[in-house]
Amino acid sequence: MNFSPPRYLVPFHPKRIPHHFVDVMIIGGGIAGLRAAMEIDPRLSLLVVTKDQMQESNSSYAQGGIAGVLDTADKFENHVADTLTAGANLCDQEVVEMVVREAPHHIRQLIEWGTKFDTEEGGELMLGREGGHSHHRIVHALGDATGAEIMRAMIRRVHDEIKAQVWPNTFTIDLLTTEGECRGALVWNAHHGKTFVWAKQTILCTGGAGQVYRETTNPPVATGDGHAMCYRAGAVLSDMEFMQFHPTVLYIAGSSRSLITEAMRGEGAQLVDANGYRFMPDYDERTELAPRDVVSRSIVEQMRKTDHPCVYLQLSHLDSDWVRQRFPGIARTCHEFGIDIARDPIPVRPGAHYMLGGVRVDHDGRTSVPRLLAAGEATASGLHGANRLASNSLLEGLVYGAHAGRAANAAALEEPDSFRAIPLENAEVSQSTEPIDLTDVGNSLKSLMWRDAGVWRNEDVLADAALMIDRWIRYALTRQFTHPAGWELQNMLTVSRLMVESARIRTESRGVHLRHDYPETNDESWHRHILLSEGADVAYAPA
Known part of the structure; x- marks a missing residue:
């Protein structure tokens, strides 16, 4: 690369900044960070630092579900094959096998922790199907609010049972490194200013980078902070060219770019262009259930052909009461703009959704920087390859959060409590007085x-x-x-x-x-x- 960002973004002198010492520091409070926290031995001191509230993460906004082989008609080999196919021959097959085989355990564990997944009348889990999946294997919660329900249950467990120390509304400025090892991070809070957090083990779970795009489903916090600070700290990043664009993002002037879940197409919604023509059969034999990359580029091509800024999702051929019940969150959002999702076409177009590239990690979440682990969307684990299979992201956060938590826990338990602050200093530098907007x-x-x-x-x-x-x-x-x-x-x-x-x-x-x-x-x-x-x-x- 032809640019080298400054190692630390702010001036500091250790004597003027308070110090805080913990055994394990977790940066990020989404599904990966909270799952990592649950693996930390209560004998160790644990700190979870979140940029906003824990509810404000890509995990909480996930409408889709979690994929897992839970039906006797399905097999692990099927889920593995679907993931490899979607990944365009760039997945790590060992990683895929590991994650897929651990999926049922993690889903059942979430249920034990209080997550209320949608069920059939007999009490069995309701299994949906989304693009790229050969079988019904997606569990959802509250119709189209899976991430919010999972995070509710996990946040309750972290607060009430684990009683973890959490610093919300705290921005992580940079990782602290010395002699090539991570020793914690420099953080900032509006009430207390900067603080050095020294840690035996640091787990980075900062999420995605969708906010670098004008059109995105990501919340405002997804600014790629973890990717950038890992790069500055010397970690190896991989696959940064692969940003997944979700095919169907609500496109209405004045609205936020709300995600229209893939489950809607899994339940039979059809894509039509400005002329009412159903175009997906022209591009792929899997039609609306083709993988996301195929659907996204098909939509962009059809928008070009029709010289129209969007296409439309159509559900009017489905039972109207069932549609509103199945997708209550989307129904409420669209209703605010005068759209009845059971009758009216929903204007959609692609938007930046999930960052496939990130800090390169091994099976246990270790990065190339000693004492630094990572999990979730900030990483390139090898699971997704060049295109993520729908509903594999929350699953990855659970599996790698658990693995990274266990690895950090074991390392911290072995290290004596003799670690101390490192004499770091970053002087203020002369800079342009020209204001920057x-x-x-x-x-x-x-x-x-x-x-x-x-x-x-x-x-x-x-x-x-x-x-x-x-x-x-x-x-x-x-x-x-x-x-x-x-x-x-x-x-x-x-x-x-x-x-x-x-x-x-x-x-x-x-x-x-x-x-x-x-x-x-x-x-x-x-x-x-x-x-x-x-x-x-x-x-x-x-x-």
């Missing part, structure tokens, strides 16, 4: 990424994007801000530059990475992962 740069970055590194890419537009981001980097990354808005912008610029660089390097189309100038998949040259780390040349790893 953070909102304007942020909005410009989002528009640029949507236009030049969105569903379709090519070398010319990616090269232009790289030049523009480099200009912003030159005067934004050298500044030392005093508030999260500035740090978030620096993180978004860092992550966007890494994404664009990887997208330029991968001269093929695979999974969610689509290039007009290289439309074919090239296994001979590109059956491998692109690895990026600060200060090092681009490297590759076999798939």
